[in-house]
Amino acid sequence: MLTLQYIPNNEIENLNSENKIRKLLSLVKEDKILLIEGRLTSSEEARLIESTMEQISKSFKGIEICTVYPQKKREVQFFDKLRKEVLNILGYRQGITIIGPATIIKDIKRDPTKIELLTRNNKGTRRNVIKK
Template sequence: MGKRNKKLKGLTLHFMPYSEIAGLNSVERIKKLLKIVLNHKVVVLQGKLRPEEETRLIEDTMIMIGNIKGFKGVELAVIAQDSSSLGFMAKFKFGLAKALTGQQNALTIIGPATIVKEMRKNPKKLEIMMK
């Protein structure tokens, strides 16, 4: 009986296509991503944020730590294709596609620090360590 009542712990991955944030401004993008994280879900975003959006995300996260009870921050990782090893034409095509559509051949993973202990990244793999 006791065993039957025992709650199973699960993890929700929320996949977000780039099109869902493409039309939003920076503030709205970050607000949308952090709202999901606050609901104890790990966001998997197709594409990546701009560098200034990443710092804005860190800033907003820090402000939220002080104001939302139990919130301890986020774990963040971006997996993207390394364009430095590409040839000239491939680099040009890569740059053009990036300018037109945003960097969609990347994945951004953002998880609440209360669930995700650590994201260990190297050029070939990403390990997500859970609490």
């Protein structure tokens, strides 16, 4: 059985980066696929990968992660920078992040219009499509 757990931003926004990553990884290690409101900062993503590597074991093979967030293609540089700063202040609330254990998620394929979540089951690979 596949367990999806939704994590609203207010559940993790007050945690510091270390605690946020610890919480997310402990849930993933319970074989849950997390749908997180918003996204991690790039340094949190890097730290998440580091923590994942530190915890690789016989039963935990790592994670699959994918983040989607709205992006405007043609922006004036100044407004782009301003938007980046505003996003920093808001704590990256926009978008959605999917994190799951690599033992369950075979692959997450992202292209500009959709996310394909390929999960492993006893009968092989199942394709789940989430459209943006």
